[in-house]
Amino acid sequence: xxxxxxxxxxxxxxxxxxxxxxxxxxxxxxxxxxxxxxxxxxxxxxxxxxxxxxxxxxxxxxxxxxxxxxxxxxxxxxxxxxxxxxxxxxxxxxxxxxxxxxxxxxxxxxxxxxxxxxxxxxxxxxxxxxxxxxxxxxxxxxxxxxxxxxxxxxxxxxxxxxxxxxxxxxxxxxxxxxxxxxxxxxxxxxxxxxxxxxxxxxxxxxxxxxxxxxxxxxxxxxxxxxxxxxxxxxxxxxxxxxxxxxxxxxxxxxxxxxxxxxxxxxxxxxxxxxxxxxxxxxxxxxxxxxxxxxxxxxxxxxxxxxxxxxxxxxxxxxxxxxxxxxxxxxxxxxxxxxxxxxxxxxxxxxxxxxxxxxxxx
Amino acid sequence: xxxxxxxxxxxxxxxxxxxxxxxxxxxxxxxxxxxxxxxxxxxxxxxxxxxxxxxxxxxxxxxxxxxxxxxxxxxxxxxxxxxxxxxxxxxxxxxxxxxxxxxxxxxxxxxxxxxxxxxxxxxxxxxxxxxxxxxxxxxxxxxxxxxxxxxxxxxxxxxxxxxxxxxxxxxxxxxxxxxxxxxxxxxxxxxxxxxxxxxxxxxxxxxxxxxxxxxxxxxxxxxxxxxxxxxxxxxxxxxxxxxxxxxxxxxxxxxxxxxxxxxxxxxxxxxxxxxxxxxxxxxxxxxxxxxxxx
Numbered sequence: 001x002x003x004x005x006x007x008x009x010x011x012x013x014x015x016x017x018x019x020x021x022x023x024x025x026x027x028x029x030x031x032x033x034x035x036x037x038x039x040x041x042x043x044x045x046x047x048x049x050x051x052x053x054x055x056x057x058x059x060x061x062x063x064x065x066x067x068x069x070x071x072x073x074x075x076x077x078x079x080x081x082x083x084x085x086x087x088x089x090x091x092x093x094x095x096x097x098x099x100x101x102x103x104x105x106x107x108x109x110x111x112x113x114x115x116x117x118x119x120x121x122x123x124x125x126x127x128x129x130x131x132x133x134x135x136x137x138x139x140x141x142x143x144x145x146x147x148x149x150x151x152x153x154x155x156x157x158x159x160x161x162x163x164x165x166x167x168x169x170x171x172x173x174x175x176x177x178x179x180x181x182x183x184x185x186x187x188x189x190x191x192x193x194x195x196x197x198x199x200x201x202x203x204x205x206x207x208x209x210x211x212x213x214x215x216x217x218x219x220x221x222x223x224x225x226x227x228x229x230x231x232x233x234x235x236x237x238x239x240x241x242x243x244x245x246x247x248x249x250x251x252x253x254x255x256x257x258x259x260x261x262x263x264x265x266x267x268x269x270x271x272x273x274x275x276x277x278x279x280x281x282x283x284x285x286x287x288x289x290x291x292x293x294x295x296x297x298x299x300x301x302x303x304x305x306x307x308x309x310x311x312x313x314x315x316x317x318x319x320x321x322x323x324x325x326x327x328x329x330x331x332x333x334x335x336x337x338x339x340x341x342x343x344x345x346x347x348x349x350x351x352x353x354x355x356x357x358x359x360x361x
Numbered sequence: 362x363x364x365x366x367x368x369x370x371x372x373x374x375x376x377x378x379x380x381x382x383x384x385x386x387x388x389x390x391x392x393x394x395x396x397x398x399x400x401x402x403x404x405x406x407x408x409x410x411x412x413x414x415x416x417x418x419x420x421x422x423x424x425x426x427x428x429x430x431x432x433x434x435x436x437x438x439x440x441x442x443x444x445x446x447x448x449x450x451x452x453x454x455x456x457x458x459x460x461x462x463x464x465x466x467x468x469x470x471x472x473x474x475x476x477x478x479x480x481x482x483x484x485x486x487x488x489x490x491x492x493x494x495x496x497x498x499x500x501x502x503x504x505x506x507x508x509x510x511x512x513x514x515x516x517x518x519x520x521x522x523x524x525x526x527x528x529x530x531x532x533x534x535x536x537x538x539x540x541x542x543x544x545x546x547x548x549x550x551x552x553x554x555x556x557x558x559x560x561x562x563x564x565x566x567x568x569x570x571x572x573x574x575x576x577x578x579x580x581x582x583x584x585x586x587x588x589x590x591x592x593x594x595x596x597x598x599x600x601x602x603x604x605x606x607x608x609x610x611x612x613x614x615x616x617x618x619x620x621x622x623x624x625x626x627x628x629x630x631x632x633x634x635x636x637x638x639x640x641x642x643x644x645x646x647x648x649x650x651x652x653x654x655x
Contacts, residue, residue: 082466136645141406144466145595146641148408152592153637160630273588277470284467315482321474328468329457 037292044198048191056194062302063197064258067204069282069294071251074208076280077289078217079244080224082140084276085147086252088154089126091271093118093253097260098173099164106174109181111261118257119250126249130242137238148273155272170267173260188261197258201295204251208291211247220244224289281320284327287336296335376504382621384510387517388572389617392590393597393609394524395568398561399447400595401603402538404462405455405562409469411591412476413443413566417573418582419480422489432494432578439574440567446476447566451559459558473591480584488583513575520571528606537561569594593617596640602650611651616640 044063048056068090075081097114104110129150133143158165165171177185188196211217219240222230231237260266269275279298286297305316331338392414399407417439424435450472458465495509528534540557573587580586596616601608616636623632643651 082463084470132645133641136648138644138648140463141466142599142644142648144406145592145599146644149592149596149637149640152588153634156630157634160628277474280467315478317474318478318482321471321476321478324471324474325454325468328464328471329454332461332464 041198041202045195048194053190056191058302058306059299060194060197060262061259062299063194063201064255064262065279065282065302066295066298067201067258068252068255069279069286069298070204070208070291071248071255072279073283073288073291073294074211074220074244074251075248076283077287077291077294078212078224079220079241080140080227081241081245082144082280083147084144084273084280085149085151085154086248086279087271087273087275088147088151089122089249089252090256090259090275091154091158091266091268092122092125093256094260094266094270095158095165095171095256096121096253097257098171098266101173101176101260102171106176107181108177108179108185111176111178112181114176114260115254115257119254122253122256123246123250127242127246129249130245134238134241134245147276151271151273151276155268158268158271165266165268168268170265173264173266175264176261193262197262200258204254205291205295208251211244212291216240216243278320281324283334285323285334287334290334290336293334293336373504376501377506378622378625380504380506380510380514382618384514385617385621386613387514387521388576389590389593389597390521390609390613391517391575392569392572393594393613394521394606395565395572396594397598397601397603397606397609398565398568400598401605402561403558405469406462406466407450407469407565408466408591409450409472409476410569410594411587411589412473413446413569414573414576414587414590415480415582415584416446416476417443417570418491418577418586419484419489419573420570421574421577422491422582425491425494426489432491436494436571436574440571443570443573444563444567446570448559448563450566451562455562456555456558473587477584486584488581491577491582493578509578513579516575517572520568524568525606593620599644600640600651602652605650605652608650608652615643 047059051059068086071089072083072086075083075086096118097111100110100114100117133146138146159168161167175187175189178188179185212220219230219235219237222233222235223237223240227237256270259270282297282301283294284297285301286295287293301320327334333341392410395413396407396410399405399410420439420442421432421435424430424438425432450469454468454472455465458468493507493509495507495512497508498505499508499511526534528538537557537560540554569590572590593616597609597612599612600615601610601612619639620629620632620636623635626632627635
């Protein structure tokens with residue numbers, strides 16, 4: 001069993017790295033991972049005590065985008081579905097919430113309705129899009145190109161449908177109030193809103209973790225590894241791919257609704273291909289198929305973008321472009337992958353030293 | 362009498378609409394042909410194709426305004442410059458990814474981002490104008506039509522025909538296609554597979570560079586102008602059937618023809634959305650392409 005498992009994990013690559021931590025490693029290393037996770041959560045909880053207000057604002061938005069990154073990682077990292085149009089669902093959720101707040105009202109009931117609609121409707125749209133495309137067994141590259149076109153078209157529609165979206169100028173959204181409908185309502189901003197986002201991101205992570213560790217998640221990984229084989233093994237791959245796309249789209253839409261609550265402003269690029277690409281780069285840099293990688297990639301890249309990039313003599317997007325090329329060429333498994341490979345090598349060396357024969361090989 | 366007059370006006374309108382549609386079809390076909398060589402033959406999903414188009418347009422802008430040597434040197438230079446850009450992409454990046462072709466999507470997207478930003482840094486983000494090198498129009502009996510557009514249609518038609526003949530009728534072309542589609546054969550025959558990939562990539566890039574240069578006088582030149590051609594070229598290739606060169610003809614007619622005519626009757630965004638839906642529907646119904654094999 002052990003032998004089987006390790007070959008599978010190697011084949012999965014980055015995907016296997018994460019699961020190998022929880023599956024095949026016991027004792028010390030597992031507690032090491034737990035300690036790291038605790039450290040990360042602790043850092044997020046104490047950040048408001050240390051960081052200036054504007055940094056907390058940047059971090060709040062990063063947490064929301066990290067949730068978006070998790071939704072993309074479910075698709076791309078675990079199932080191998082590469083989409084260049086996921087911002088359509090993020091932006092869709094955002095425009096739903098924004099339009100409700102702007103046109104209907106800003107009370108708690110509206111906010112909850114917006115959160116629900118902004119999750120469910122993009123989720124349904126995702127189900128339809130993926131259902132139609134996957135039902136005909138469309139190849140991976142066709143799917144990617146169609147999603148890219150979807151993002152371009154969506155952005156154009158948002159620009160030209162100015163009666164709803166206020167066109168390229170963007171939509172200013174009044175501040176929302178949360179609480180108990182009809183009883184108490186208060187604006188949620190600053191540090192309290194930041195903590196809400198920390199909680200939401202943690203919850204989103206746990207949900208995604210739960211999905212990935214479930215039989216459904218194992219089916220996704222099997223599809224990523226070898227779809228033909230997965231079909232032969234009796235998996236209805238089309239159904240799994242459609243479902244995960246729907247779940248992921250809903251998650252992206254939910255992140256979009258939070259985006260509006262945080263920024264109080266939406267403009268068409270939020271659902272365009274540049275936003276869709278940014279999230280791919282965040283996930284790629286952090287490490288595909290690890291969930292945590294997406295969070296780390298998003299927070300660190302956005303931190304650089306918002307602090308260092310102002311000081312650069314050239315544009316941030318140029319840096320991203322070059323980073324993208326270099327990572328694909330040199331570190332296709334991202335930051336988490338690099339760390340894991342280093343750790344595995346260390347462990348292998350220790351094991352070799354322990355068993356001590358033919359260690360020269 | 363009145364009817365006749367109306368009919369006369371209509372003929373003129375229809376003729377110029379048809380010519381407009383034809384010229385955008387031919388331009389798209391040129392760009393799609395470049396992509397068909399790179400994507401259809403080698404299987405590289407080159408998302409930098411649109412950026413190459415942009416580079417072609419900037420070359421003629423540079424020669425006709427900044428360098429002051431006029432449009433025509435740029436028109437000849439653009440395919441060469443873009444071929445070099447394509448060759449560099451192949452040698453520096455793509456070559457290392459033939460084992461994992463799907464990753465070329467990301468790497469070439471990185472190239473596209475880098476090229477677009479480099480253009481913004483060098484020439485700022487503002488849109489540029491390229492003067493029409495052949496102002497005036499030609500009397501075509503039913504209508505008068507822009508000389509430059511007619512020239513452009515002629516060039517595109519000739520280039521496309523020559524490329525078809527090269528790849529399907531000449532010995533070298535047929536061998537090249539065979540080799541690219543079956544690399545093991547290539548090494549058995551002692552042919553240099555790496556060279557052939559490099560040649561195809563540079564050649565496909567040159568075609569899209571020419572398309573970009575040709576369009577420049579008809580539109581505004583700006584760093585992101587290539588993105589719509591990127592998507593339309595992919596659609597044209599997929600619709601026709603990747604792997605068949607001739608497929609780009611019906612593909613381009615559907616994609617460029619419909620959006621061009623549609624734009625006349627409805628708003629451009631609605632027209633493009635409808636074309637997008639139509640294309641997706643056709644792809645879903647016939648994933649192998651209109652002219653693709655079984």
